[in-house]
Amino acid sequence: MPEWLHEAGIGEERAILVEGATILAARIDWGEPLRPGHVAMARITRRIAGTRRGFARFSDGTETQVDSLPPEATEGREIRLRVTRAAIAEKGRTKLPQARPAGPDEAERPAPTLLEALRGEGHPVRALRVTDRDFDRAGWHELVEEAFSGEVAFAGGSLAISPTPAMTLIDIDGPPPLPALCLAAVPAIAAALPRLDIGGSIGIDFPTLPEKKDRQAVDTALADALGAWKAERTAMNGYGFVQLVARLERPSLPARFARDPLGAAARILLRQAERVAEPGVLHLAAHPAVLRAITPAWEVELVRRTGRQVVRDERPALALAAGFAQALAS
Template identity: 65%
Template sequence: MSAEWLYEAGIAEERAILASGGSILSARVEWGEGLRPGLVAEAKLVKRHAGSRRGLVRFDDGAEALIDQLAREASEGVRMMVRVTRAAIAERGRTKLPVVKPAPGEAARPAPNLREEIEATGATVRVLPATSRAFATNGWDELVEQAQTGEIAFPGGAIIVSPTPAMTLIDVDGALPPLKLALAAVDAIADALHRMDIGGNIGIDFPTLADKKDRQHVDKALADALIDWTGERTGMNGFGFVQLVARLERPSMVARFARHPAAAAARVLLRQAERVEEPGALLLTAHPRVLDALEPAWEADLARRTGRTIRSKADAALALHGAFAQAVPA
């Protein structure tokens, strides 16, 4: 069965999955950030690092971004057209600023939305209504749970995906013998890179393999699994560590959930609420942090889309990802 891109324009979130045979091959999520790849706008150079072509620009709305490839004559205070090449990357502990490059001669234009980004690659995207079950039947709920926990099970073990300021770390854990465990984890790792939209610097901590032939065996298996992945990788060192490097344009799904767990849970709740079929008002029950993360505009959008009254109930005993929506008498 051929793969197909499916797209949902959700509340405060765009979602897209590349699905085939009931499985998600790749996934993308956007949260409507202002500075997204493809945006071209005028900005002011507020700082230039001495002796380099790098600096800091500020847009008219106050947002800031790092800039590279500055012209030699560009001085602080000059206004210039720039193009965003990387969105802000929010990780545990800090947020990396967006990255832009000079765009002389280009006209100002907004960033493409997620659907437009995918269509620009030549792919066809099928837009789904809020009531569609296609995401669910292809495993969206399982993918969201993996993004929330960072844990992905495979026969004989699990990988733990943890975003850090330096790189995304993938730890391989399980009770199998080291070589069998490493080989069993390879497909799960390759799938996670696509399904979680992981890019940038990636470190994989395999079990330590003393025999060089065993390490080469795992290297070969990983190379085969990453045949359709674009990036570079190192061979496994004596401590079982492998590093991958790929282009980084936006935060991965697991990075979004790790940095903004309450906001991520709020978006999951809104999606669930749109799909409630029973008549009546909508009651959103969630941890107080999740309800605090629900912006008034999002609730208003939910009311407009569903034509219902929206109510909320805080329950501190619920986990952040334990929120649920249900119909109650109006």
């Protein structure tokens, strides 16, 4: 039976849904304050005429879009809101968080942690120490590599996953025959969506299939492969394009890594450092920009958790994701 596993890392929480030795789904939380479930008072700054939508500002100055505003929620008035979607950071801009008026019985509260959110959704979750090996046995390193590169290999081809301001685009690449390539890509796409926590508007660019029967075969296979994954779906058009629209509550893994690759690489390096078993000084070797992305608070937490001295080693020739941690004799 699938089981959620959770790690409380430095600068992030991470969770994977595992069945056997396979990651079925994953989530990462970087601790942004306005996440789904956050309830607080906010002041309406603008209403969009003729609609129930508008904008509001929380006490910390953070702005949010608001849906389902009641008529009495006029500009300048305070209202209790519940955040329904975190901010979605993209290249060049950030989509504001989204919120709705909170229910009359909802008290103000911070957003739940990832562990609390999973348990609140009714999932059984097993909290692990970062030094446990369950994540690694399930393929965490491979998943992180997919999120960083946007490349997902499958038998006969590969997927290229690209977050854009409009949607997440998935391109299929591989040799002919094209009908067979498209059908081979379908299970890889269906598996990649929850594995990489992809939601919102998703465009799948299959190779063009001139024959209607081939397009219909792909549509049927995709519907079967998606199964209970909830999304609206269009049929494949004559150019091979399919669009999915699913619920969006937080950035996908590829979107997070594309927007902040230095922060992602720094968190990966810190996880490696926590897992070093050999005695000695913790030696962090990475690109200088990655080491600069490790905040003083994160380094203090690493020292507290490991009880070790930490030494930074700048290696400009290393790729962002190629940093490593090791123990060296002092």
